Structure formats: structure tokens, C-alpha cells
Amino acid sequence: MNKTNLMANVAQFFVSPRFIEESFKTFTAINETFWKFFDVSYFFKELKEEEIEESFSKITSFYAELLEFSLKFWKEIFDAVQKGDPDEVVKTYLFNLSELEDIYARRMDNMLIIAYLDEINKAYLTLLNNLQSVNNAIFHSLGLVTRRDVVALSEAYVDLKGDIKKESRKIRREIQELRKSVERIERRGEEK
Amino acid sequence: MSLLWYPAIEYIRNVRRGLKLWEWFLNKDVLPFDEDRPYLIPAIDVGITPKTEIYSDDGVKLYRYNPVKEKLYRTPLVIVYALINKPYILDLTPERSVIRKFLNAGFDVYLIKWGDATIADQFSLNEYVDIFLYDFIDEVRNHAGVNKVSILGYCMGGGLTAMYSALYPENVKNLIFLASTLYFDKTVGGMVKLSDRRFFNPENVVAPFGYVPARFLAERFKMLRPLDNYFTKYINLFLNAENEKLIDDFFRMERWIHDGVNVAAGAYVRYVEEMYQNNALCEGKLFINGKKVDPKNIKMPVAAVVGKRDHLAPAEQTIKFLEFVGSKDKKIFEADAGHVGLVVSRRAMKLWEEVAEWLGKRSGKLSGNVF
Numbered sequence: 188m189n190k191t192n193l194m195a196n197v198a199q200f201f202v203s204p205r206f207i208e209e210s211f212k213t214f215t216a217i218n219e220t221f222w223k224f225f226d227v228s229y230f231f232k233e234l235k236e237e238e239i240e241e242s243f244s245k246i247t248s249f250y251a252e253l254l255e256f257s258l259k260f261w262k263e264i265f266d267a268v269q270k271g272d273p274d275e276v277v278k279t280y281l282f283n284l285s286e287l288e289d290i291y292a293r294r295m296d297n298m299l300i301i302a303y304l305d306e307i308n309k310a311y312l313t314l315l316n317n318l319q320s321v322n323n324a325i326f327h328s329l330g331l332v333t334r335r336d337v338v339a340l341s342e343a344y345v346d347l348k349g350d351i352k353k354e355s356r357k358i359r360r361e362i363q364e365l366r367k368s369v370e371r372i373e374r375r376g377e378e379k
Numbered sequence: 380m381s382l383l384w385y386p387a388i389e390y391i392r393n394v395r396r397g398l399k400l401w402e403w404f405l406n407k408d409v410l411p412f413d414e415d416r417p418y419l420i421p422a423i424d425v426g427i428t429p430k431t432e433i434y435s436d437d438g439v440k441l442y443r444y445n446p447v448k449e450k451l452y453r454t455p456l457v458i459v460y461a462l463i464n465k466p467y468i469l470d471l472t473p474e475r476s477v478i479r480k481f482l483n484a485g486f487d488v489y490l491i492k493w494g495d496a497t498i499a500d501q502f503s504l505n506e507y508v509d510i511f512l513y514d515f516i517d518e519v520r521n522h523a524g525v526n527k528v529s530i531l532g533y534c535m536g537g538g539l540t541a542m543y544s545a546l547y548p549e550n551v552k553n554l555i556f557l558a559s560t561l562y563f564d565k566t567v568g569g570m571v572k573l574s575d576r577r578f579f580n581p582e583n584v585v586a587p588f589g590y591v592p593a594r595f596l597a598e599r600f601k602m603l604r605p606l607d608n609y610f611t612k613y614i615n616l617f618l619n620a621e622n623e624k625l626i627d628d629f630f631r632m633e634r635w636i637h638d639g640v641n642v643a644a645g646a647y648v649r650y651v652e653e654m655y656q657n658n659a660l661c662e663g664k665l666f667i668n669g670k671k672v673d674p675k676n677i678k679m680p681v682a683a684v685v686g687k688r689d690h691l692a693p694a695e696q697t698i699k700f701l702e703f704v705g706s707k708d709k710k711i712f713e714a715d716a717g718h719v720g721l722v723v724s725r726r727a728m729k730l731w732e733e734v735a736e737w738l739g740k741r742s743g744k745l746s747g748n749v750f
Contacts, residue, residue: 233577268385273392276385277618284614288607292690295605296572304602305578315587334498334589338644341501345645348437349668352510 231302242299249294256283256290396620403626410638415592418637421630426467428478430490434518437502438494441515443522444482451485453743454552455523457516458490459543461535462507462646463596464639466492468722469533471631475723477731484735486742489519489528491536496643498589503645504542504653509668512543516550527552529742534558534692534718538654541700542667545676553741554677554706555734557684558718560692561700563658569603569690574655581651585644593639601636603690632719661703674700680708680741684721684734691718710737
């Protein structure tokens with residue numbers, strides 16, 4: 188194959204409709220995956236559209252309030268320092284800290300943040316659970332007791348305790364009824 | 380003062396603050412820590428009102444506080460604490476003690492302490508309400524020689540109390556819900572929102588441990604106000620380090636927050652699923668040992684003690700429950716305090732005098748000396 192033919196083949200390869208189609212599909216897939224990464228409705232399908240909107244609105248408001256807060260904070264601190272009383276500065280600082288906490292708590296109390304927190308929590312607990320399962324498998328293969336066995340034993344104990352309580356209350360009620368009957372009989376005897 | 384001098388002055392003040400804190404720590408021991416409570420907690424005195432243990436079952440204990448004056452009311456008061464944390468928050472210091480308020484008012488005060496659940500305590504709500512609470516209230520009735528008792532339920536204890544009172548109203552004379560989430564509405568936020576069933580499954584928590592570790596609950600509560608709980612309160616402490624009384628109070632609270640108790644798996648799962656996720660108590664969908672828990676059966680006088688700034692059990696979630704009970708005698712006591720401030724703050728202490736007065740009027744005043 189001479190040089191001209193090779194160039195022609197390469198050019199043909201790149202302008203082939205199939206190549207263009209495949210490239211377009213791949214690019215679209217990359218683009219979609221990239222956006223999905225930022226799309227919370229993809230990760231949290233259970234979240235309603237309005238909950239997501241409310242969460243974003245709260246988070247945006249948080250940044251706006253934070254900006255407003257920081258301007259106010261620095262002004263107040265500056266004024267307090269100028270008064271020359273270190274205690275006044277500390278007081279101003281502490282007051283503002285508590286205000287910051289209120290802003291943070293108010294704005295972060297939204298379903299999106301909660302969904303993220305619960306998801307992190309779930310990942311941690313699932314990891315622990317899987318470690319426990321491996322642990323249980325090893326212990327059981329060695330003939331040793333695991334948490335699972337203790338739980339099963341304890342559940343049996345709780346059932347037994349419930350049954351005993353039920354029976355003992357029934358017996359107590361019967362004794363009381365018997366006592367009342369005996370008293371009634373005794374009273375009748377006395378009357379006769 | 381020159382702006383240039385301010386940083387220098389603040390710096391030397393910070394050195395003094397650091398020294399004061401160091402001095403305070405040198406004087407204190409640290410509580411032993413374990414896997415469920417991996418925190419360094421200074422051993423500071425809490426819960427010092429004398430009490431006597433009168434009954435115990437599977438680690439659950441019944442205490443009677445030693446009276447400080449002549450008993451003035453026939454009906455004793457039983458405090459049902461939450462399954463989480465320890466009840467000494469109600470008796471943190473002699474000046475800030477709800478228990479002392481009632482003792483000083485002339486009540487006979489009992490306390491049910493649930494204890495630290497282990498993997499061997501697979502109790503569910505059925506057992507806590509229908510075995511423990513039932514038996515312990517029975518024990519108080521026998522001990523005090525009365526047919527009915529007044530019950531004060533704090534936080535989750537309020538939920539257990541509501542269930543018990545709905546099942547056995549004949550044993551309850553008066554009912555007080557203290558900072559108890561009883562109506563579970565997501566719009567109020569807080570823990571109810573955090574426990575949304577779409578994202579939170581309580582079974583996931585108990586699966587790896589076999590119980591709910593104290594640290595898990597402590598961190599979950601702290602997550603609701605993260606900036607305060609992980610950052611600002613420590614800055615606050617440092618800046619006030621020259622006030623020894625404040626350091627004492629701060630670490631008493633720290634001790635209570637981090638020195639929690641483990642919760643039994645079954646009780647936690649059912650409580651979250653039925654109450655937090657299904658609002659089963661208010662909607663009459665809750666069953667204990669096959670018996671329907673109907674809040675309409677709560678016909679005795681009921682009071683709700685709530686904090687306006689309570690983010691763990693928002694006031695609305697206690698007050699709203701009063702619409703579901705059958706009682707005609709209802710009262711709301713509201714303080715400008717948070718969940719814990721309601722039982723430890725100076726402002727709330729005044730409120731407790733009013734609560735004691737309300738309870739006193741409904742507890743059968745004794746005319747003669749009973750001791």
C-alpha cells in the first residue's frame with residue numbers, strides 16, 4: 188500500500204458514517220453520565236420534585252444569608268473593638284456565633300441534606316454489617332458463638348418471659364377471684 | 380483602645396483562658412470509655428439527690444427519691460425516662476433539679492430507669508410497655524398504697540407513658556408529657572424528618588450491632604445542629620473559661636450528652652417504624668401485645684411541658700397530640716427553652732413550680748401528717 192492509499196483509507200475511516208454515529212453516541216453517553224453525577228433526582232428517586240426545589244432554594248438562601256451575616260458580623264466586631272472593651276467583643280462574637288448556628292440549622296433542615304446524611308449513614312452501616320457477616324462465617328466455621336446466636340437466644344428468653352408474665356398475671360387474677368369467692372362464702376356462713 | 384493593642388490583649392486573655400481550662404481538667408478524673416461510648420468524659424458529679432432502689436427486673440430499676448419534707452399529696456409521681464440517655468438530667472445540680480422541685484412541693488417521687496441494653500436484651504415495645512412499665516407501676520401502687528399514680532414521661536418516655544395510659548387508664552391519675560414527640564409530622568422537621576422512611580431504615584442500625592449503640596444515637600442527635608454541637612459550643616466554652624461555674628455546667632451537660640445508654644433493638648425499630656414513620660399512636664394504628672392503643676382512652680388530666688426552642692421534640696409535636704386524647708382537663712406549660720433547657724435552665728425552673736402546683740391540685744391533698 189502506498190502513502191496516498193493509506194491517507195485515503197485513514198480519511199475514509201474517520202469520515203465513515205458509522206464512526207461518526209458511534210462517536211456521537213459515546214459523547215452523548217459521557218455527557219449524560221456527567222450530568223447524572225450532579226442530578227440529585229437520579230440518586231434520590233424517592234425525593235419529590237418540589238422537595239428538591241425547596242432544598243435548593245434553602246441552600247441558595249443559606250449562602251445569601253451567610254453573606255449578609257458576615258457583613259453584619261464584621262461591622263459589629265469592628266464597632267465592639269473600637270469601644271475598647273474586650274468583653275464586649277467576646278459578647279458580640281458569641282451572640283453572632285449563635286445566630287450563625289440558627290441560620291445554618293434553619294437552612295440545612297431540608298430533605299436533600301437529610302437524604303445525603305442518611306445515605307452516608309446507610310453506607311457505613313452496610314459496611315459494618317458485611318464485616319459482621321464475614322466475621323460470623325469465620326466464627327461459625329470454627330464452632331464459635333456469634334452475635335447472631337446471642338440474639339436468637341435472647342429472643343427466645345424474651346418470648347419465655349412474656350409467656351411467664353402472661354401466665355402469672357392470669358394466675359394472680361384467678362387467685363383474686365378465688366379470694367373474693369372465699370370471702371363471700373365466709374360472709375354467708377357468718378350470716379347464717 | 381487602639382486597634383493594634385486589641386489582638387495582643389486578646390492573645391494574653393486566651394493564654395489565661397487556656398490555663399484555667401487546663402487547671403479545671405487537672406482536677407478531674409475521666410470516666411472509663413468503651414466501644415459504645417468512645418468519648419473522654421470528665422467525671423463530674425451529677426444526680427445527687429438521694430434515692431433508694433425498690434425494685435429491679437432485667438436491668439430496669441425503680442427508685443424512690445428520699446422525701447425532703449412531709450408528704451402533702453396522696454398520689455405519687457412516677458417519672459418515666461426515655462430509653463436513651465440517663466435520667467440524671469432531671470437532677471443535674473441541687474439548684475437545677477426537676478426532681479427536687481417535686482420533692483420540695485411535697486410529692487412522693489419515683490423514677491423508672493431503663494438501663495443499658497445489651498445484645499442479650501432483645502426487648503420490643505411490647506415488653507417495655509406491657510411487662511416493665513406495667514409491673515413497675517404496679518410496684519409503685521403497692522409501695523405507695525394507692526390505686527392510681529401520676530406519670531411524667533420525658534422525651535421518648537412520654538411515648539411509652541402515652542401507650543401505657545391508653546392501655547391501662549384505670550391506673551393513671553394524671554399525665555404529664557415533658558418534651559415528648561407524640562404527633563409525628565415531617566413539616567416540623569427535626570428527628571422526624573431525619574427518620575423519613577424513604578431514606579432511613581432502623582433495621583440497618585440494629586443489624587450489625589444487635590442493639591443500638593449509645594454513640595450512634597448521640598451523634599444522630601448532634602447532627603441536627605452540627606455547627607453548635609461540633610464547633611461553636613466549644614468556642615463558647617473557651618471564651619468563658621474564666622467562669623468556673625460555667626465550665627462545671629458545660630461538662631455536666633457534655634457528660635449527659637455523651638454518657639448515653641444503648642437501646643434494645645426491637646424497641647428502637649418498632650418505635651421508629653410505628654411512631655416516627657407511621658404516626659401510629661395518633662392514628663390509632665398501634666398495637667401492643669395485640670391490644671389496640673387508643674389515645675381516646677386517655678381521659679385523665681393531661682399536661683404538656685414544652686420548649687419553644689426545642690429542636691429535638693418541637694413543641695407542636697407534643698401539643699398536637701393533646702387533640703387526640705379523650706381528656707377534657709388539658710394544660711400546656713411553655714418555656715423559652717430547648718429540649719434540655721426545659722429541665723436544666725434557670726428560666727424553666729420557675730415553670731416547674733407552676734407544673735407542681737397544677738399536679739398538686741389533682742393529686743389529693745393530705746391534711747394530716749402521714750409520716
